[in-house]
Every structure is written in C-alpha cells, then in structure tokens.
Amino acid sequence: MLPIFFLIFILGASFGSFFSLFYRRRERGEDFILKKSYCESCNRKLKFFDLVPIFSYIKNRGTCKYCGSKIPRDLLYFEIIYGLIFLLNLSLYGLTINFIIRSLEISLLFLISYTDLKTGYIYTMDNIFLFILEIVFQIINKINIFASLKFGLIFFGIFLLIHLLTRAMGFGDVELSLVGGFFARDFFSLLRIFTSSFTLAACFGLILIFFRKKSLKESLPFGPFLALGILIEIVLGENLWRFYTFI
Numbered sequence: 001m002l003p004i005f006f007l008i009f010i011l012g013a014s015f016g017s018f019f020s021l022f023y024r025r026r027e028r029g030e031d032f033i034l035k036k037s038y039c040e041s042c043n044r045k046l047k048f049f050d051l052v053p054i055f056s057y058i059k060n061r062g063t064c065k066y067c068g069s070k071i072p073r074d075l076l077y078f079e080i081i082y083g084l085i086f087l088l089n090l091s092l093y094g095l096t097i098n099f100i101i102r103s104l105e106i107s108l109l110f111l112i113s114y115t116d117l118k119t120g121y122i123y124t125m126d127n128i129f130l131f132i133l134e135i136v137f138q139i140i141n142k143i144n145i146f147a148s149l150k151f152g153l154i155f156f157g158i159f160l161l162i163h164l165l166t167r168a169m170g171f172g173d174v175e176l177s178l179v180g181g182f183f184a185r186d187f188f189s190l191l192r193i194f195t196s197s198f199t200l201a202a203c204f205g206l207i208l209i210f211f212r213k214k215s216l217k218e219s220l221p222f223g224p225f226l227a228l229g230i231l232i233e234i235v236l237g238e239n240l241w242r243f244y245t246f247i
C-alpha cells in the first residue's frame with residue numbers, strides 16, 4: 001500500500017510543478033504549453049534530473065544549479081500541496097476515475113486561489129475548466145446536473161448582487177460562485193458552502209485587521225475562501241454525509 005501512496009504523491013507533485021510553471025508563464029504572457037522547461041534567470045534548458053519534484057528543489061537549496069539564482073518559492077508550494085491533494089483524493093476515492101477528476105478540480109481550486117492572492121485576479125478560463133470537470137463528475141456519478149445548475153444560479157444571483165451593491169467583490173468571484181453553487185447537491189449543501197466561505201473570510205479579515213496588516217477599508221480577495229468552502233463541502237459534506245447515512 002505504501003508504494004502506491006508514494007507514487008501518487010510524486011505524481012501530484014509533478015502536476016504541481018507543471019501548474020506552477022503554467023501560473024508563472026501565464027502571468028508573464030509567455031507560451032505555457034510548448035516551451036520547454038528552462039531557468040528563468042540564465043535561460044539554461046533543464047534536464048530530466050533537474051525536474052524531479054521537491055527533491056531537486058531541496059538538493060539545490062532552492063537555487064538554479066547552473067547560475068545559482070533563486071528559484072521562485074511557489075514551485076515548492078505547488079509541488080507539496082498538489083502531492084497532498086492527490087493523496088487526499090486517493091484516500092477518499094481510491095484509484096478510480098473520481099480520484100482523477102477530484103484531484104484535478106482541487107488542483108484548479110488551488111491555482112485559482114493562489115492567482116487571486118498574488119494578483120487579485122480570477123481567470124474565466126480556470127472557472128470554465130473547473131465547471132467542465134464538475135459536469136463530467138456529475139455525469140459519471142449520475143447526479144442530476146439540472147438540480148446542481150439551479151444551485152449554481154442561486155449562488156450566482158447572490159454574488160452578483162453583492163458585486164453590484166458593494167463593488168468589494170470582483171466579477172471573477174461572481175463567476176466562481178456559479179461554479180461553487182454547481183458543487184452543491186441540495187439547499188443544505190449550498191448553505192454549507194456559503195457559510196463556511198463567509199465565516200472563513202470574516203475570521204481571516206478580523207485576524208488581519210487585529211495584526212494591523214489591513215485596514216477596514218481594504219478589500220480581501222474572496223476567491224480563496226470560496227475555494228475553501230467548496231473544498232470543505234467536497235471533503236466533509238459529500239464524504240462524511242455518505243459515512244453518516246452508511247452508519
């Protein structure tokens with residue numbers, strides 16, 4: 001059993017490597033699919049052994065082995081977190097198609113959160129990919145897509161109203177809310193996503209104000225909290241609920 005967990009962690013970490021590259025290249029407006037991996041400082045092409053996730057980073061102490069310049073930290077964050085995401089889904093779903101879809105979905109949720117935290121922007125493209133993955137998940141698991149779509153639209157309406165009335169929330173958040181609502185299976189599930197994301201945002205905001213990192217007037221990127229709300233619903237809502245009805 002242990003080798004499987006190790007392999008899946010490495011697989012997830014490799015995905016993290018790819019996604020962190022994707023994230024940085026997109027921010028710089030570079031070709032993010034076709035261009036080979038290279039050092040962003042000295043432009044040396046990287047060989048296979050320079051690309052082993054986490055291990056390469058630690059071995060070279062976070063620097064490029066050719067020119068010694070610092071490798072962006074987000075590479076390591078992505079690798080570790082994606083490894084953990086894949087492990088989490090392996091323990092929830094086993095080696096099934098659900099494991100693959102959920103891993104990709106949560107990977108995208110992390111990408112969306114990270115981009116929102118760093119740049120204050122949520123890409124429509126990421127929301128669309130997340131939406132498509134969830135449609136596939138629901139078809140495979142014979143979930144009523146139209147019911148889910150109803151919850152998506154309810155969420156969309158609420159967030160659109162907040163966006164129009166307060167202007168504190170960007171339209172990227174409104175788009176993400178449509179996808180977030182689509183993850184709900186019933187009203188309670190929708191309510192859980194709503195309350196958990198707003199509670200987390202409020203707590204986090206209060207902590208930041210308390211430590212004087214932010215003032216009351218500054219806005220907080222909401223994407224990461226919505227993403228956390230969806231994650232909690234996927235992990236706790238869906239799986240614990242199934243567990244409770246089972247016992």
Ligand SMILES: [Zn+2]
Nearest residue numbers: 039042064067
């Ligand atoms: Zn270099």
